[in-house]
Amino acid sequence: MPAPLPTQPDDLSIGDLAAATGVSRDGLRFYEARGLIRARRRSNGYRAYPLEAVELVRYIRTAQQLGFTLAEIGEGMTQVWQQPDTDAAVTALLREKLISIDARIASLQAMRDAVATRVGLPCPLATT
Structure with missing residues (x-):
């Protein structure tokens, strides 16, 4: 269960965001470096995230679990x-992902079938 959010609106520290989402501080910094989330800087230079970042990070994590890069x-x-x-x-993005996954499954099945037909056959590189 995620940690409770602080009562200060629009001002989550990186530790608060990590606790609320289960993503490490390094992971959050990585997301920020990739442009997936944004933080403003406090006067002390520390990151401050809006409350919406919690839902955004959860969206990112769910998408990763579904196979999105x-x-x-x-x-x-x-x-x-x-x-x-x-x-x-x-929904449109998920449909596109399903098409991609189905194509990968078909490709892997064809590869599997090709390997299965060669099981037990003599090596084609062996000399007789």
Whole structure:
């Protein structure tokens, strides 16, 4: 269960965000370096994240668990946030991912079948 959020609006420290999302501080810095999340800097130089970053990081983590790369997530987030119907935009991304996964499964099945037909056959490189 995620840790409770602080009561200060629009001002999560990196530790607060890490505790609320289960993503390490290094992971959050990595997401920030990739442009997936943004922080402003406090007067002391520390990062300060808006409360919305919690949902954004959870979105990123879920997308990763579904097989999306960080590049795909970054592109997809841009597309999703620009659409008036974000549910439809996410559904479209998921459909595209299903097509990609099905193509990979078909390719792997063909490779498996090719290997299976060679099991037990003599090595084609062996000399007789």
